[in-house]
Amino acid sequence: MxxxxxxxxxxxxxxxxxxxxxxxxxxxxxxxxxxxxxxxxxxxxxxxxxxxxxxxxxxxxxxxxxxxxxxxxxxxxxxxxxxxxxxxxxxxxxxxxxxxxxxxxxxxxxxxxxxxxxxxxxxxxxxxxxxxxxxxxxxxxxxxxxxxxxxxxxxxxxxxxxxxxxxxxxxxxxxxxxxxxxxxxxxxxxxxxxxxxxxxxxxxxxxxxxxxxxxxxxxxxxxxxxxxxxxxxxxxxxxxxxxxxxxxxxxxxxxxxxxGGKSPILVFEDVDLDKAAEWIMFGCFWTNGQICSATSRLVVQESIATELLDRLAKWCKSIKISDPLEEGCRLGPVVSAGQYEKIMELISTARNEGATILCGGVRPQHLKKGYFVEPTIISDVTTSMQIWREEVFGPVLCVKTFSTEDEAIALANDTHYGLAAAVISKDLERCERMTKALEAGIVWVNCSQPCFCQAPWGGKKRxxxxxxxxxxxxxxxxxxxxxxxxxxxxxxxxxxxxxx
Missing domain, CATH: 3.40.605.10 (Aldehyde Dehydrogenase; Chain A, domain 1)
Known part of the structure; x- marks a missing residue:
């Protein structure tokens, strides 16, 4: 065409x-x-x-x-x-x-x-x-x-x-x-x-x-x-x-x-794991991960981290990655060769710095052409790593765990950016506390990325x-x-x- x-x-x-x-x-x-x-x-x-x-x-x-x-x-x-x-x-x-x-x-x-x-x-x-x-x-x-x-x-x-x-x-x-x-x-x-x-x-x-x-x-x-x-x-x-x-x-x-943004998504231990997993993926992988507001930093309560990450890794493998015109495509290519190379370099740097690539991080085996990157989840990151601090603008999610609300907020706000944030919990009073504490222009509660032209859009900090x-x-x-x-x-x- x-x-x-x-x-x-x-x-x-x-x-x-x-x-x-x-x-x-x-x-x-x-x-x-x-x-x-x-x-x-x-x-x-x-x-x-x-x-x-x-x-x-x-x-x-x-x-x-x-x-x-x-x-x-x-x-x-x-x-x-x-x-x-x-x-x-x-x-x-x-x-x-x-x-x-x-x-x-x-x-x-x-x-x-x-x-x-x-x-x-x-x-x-x-x-x-x-x-x-x-x-x-x-x-x-x-x-x-x-x-x-x-x-x-x-x-x-x-x-x-x-x-x-x-x-x-x-x-x-x-x-x-x-x-x-x-x-x-x-x-x-x-x-x-x-x-x-x-x-x-x-x-x-x-x-x-x-x-x-x-x-x-x-x-x-x-x-x-x-x-x-x-x-x-x-x-x-x-x-x-x-x-x-x-x-x-x-x-x-x-x-x-x-x-730009490097938005956090906070997930507490009282959540429905399947619902949380889908919003986490939608928040990071929608539009091939190329969203300024992407909630690409997962901050998850340590008691559910292992089980949630296991579900996410399995779910990522079921995403249809294909030519965007194919029916049922849920992940297409990133926009250009330059963007593809930048994403792969950031993943490689994270690996070299000691992070663990739980899934993805490579070109899909069935696609020999095109700027495709498998949905990627990276754990064992530190807050000083480039992958945690810099905007990737691709389908890459990095993960850290927390034990208390204060720790979760500290991790979420430890960034130069302040475009968006999300919190997922059944405790609505907790969600209200998090909403007030998060340093962002947009906060989603029990979801990520919905946007309506009637509501204001914009951030703070950088x-x-x-x-x-x-x-x-x-x-x-x-x-x-x-x-x-x-x-x-x-x-x-x-x-x-x-x-x-």
Missing amino acids: AIPHRQLFIDGKWREPVKKKRIPVVNPATEESIGDIPAATEEDVDIAVDSARRALARNKGKDWASASGAHRAKYLRAIAAKITELKSELAKLEAIDCGKPLEEAAWDMDDVAGCFEYYADIAEGLDAKQKAPVSLPMETFKSHVLKEPIGVVGLITPWNYPLLMATWKVAPALAAGCAAILKPSELASVTCLELAEVCREVGLPPGVLNILTGLGPEAGAPLASHPHVDKIAFTGSTTTGSKIMMAAAQIVKPVTLEL SGFGRELGEWGLDNYLSVKQVTQYVSDEPWGWYPRPKL
Whole structure:
């Protein structure tokens, strides 16, 4: 299956990159080329930013920013309907582009459509919230608040959920009235280019959404540092997020960062072992383990550790690992050769440092091609080991045991990251204590990884700051303006009137 041949999407039209460069696209399950994508450079970024700024200035008084929320909502609903119509095709493209099992990709497409629908609802509600009154202590003044689009926004997104992560940013940005430039990861851009075609077909006004594929240094960096981009929202590695923050600081540009993670899952001895085992696997192996919020550090009470790990190891061996397009696939390849090599090197380092590979850690014997890694469980780790402290971004779970709640919390919080955490126990009072003690922006109780567009998403510490999704996600793209009016007929009277 080949991918559609696309160009950059700027000002509502397909446009060839200025330097006419393209990037090959490789199917990670077969290691075969399936086409290529355009490679934007700084020159293309300048053109896209100019287009976005014009979208906020066209037909003054009727531009995208000053249009009613209800008007913008019509386009968001049209995009959602088109995504639903193309669900099967988009899921297949995503599966061959990033290795995601087809059933997962189809689920993602439902979430994409749902996210556009949700922000259409939010956009419609914006009109009624304008001029929200502010209570003041002086009757001679009245004050209200306006929420206005922040302007032109740069959106830089990752490859693990290519279209969904883009939608988390695009949908609220458009709902707020911003004009956007989306730069998806060069490792998985195909469905984002199809989003461009969807926007063209539904008649989204020119320049409201521009989509530039390309390499980070050549396209992402110029976008992040562009003086006419009013905000950057980034999801990706902590290292890159730090660079974006430094670039934005040069011109005091606001940023939202959703970065890496090394999330813990705490399992207590009162659990149902089968239920716990499935949530542990789902929390770490979903999306081939390539999730920033993956609960990849298992912190388990020592009294049940042996039995639970035995169940996990047996269950891992039953997971169907195959080409993502095969029916029943539950684990596909990781996204690229570079990612595969990084994962295998981290596993090898753990083994050399004295950890035990309980299962996995190798390429599946029946798959001679593709970037496949068997689901891996590693025990006998220490808290100083690289495998315990660094994000793997692959199907790798490492394990430590605890005896007391205090010890469990200490192990869970001993990390630079703070994106997510999970606790599994039948004791809901204990779960409540753990929820309050865990240093994370997201805490799951008796589950791991569910995500709903109505609830806030984001972390703390080196996992970044700001929140996406829900009304919090919309706030990322709104600027708050205070308007205060003097309403008394009496003079202010601060300065004595001169005698005339």
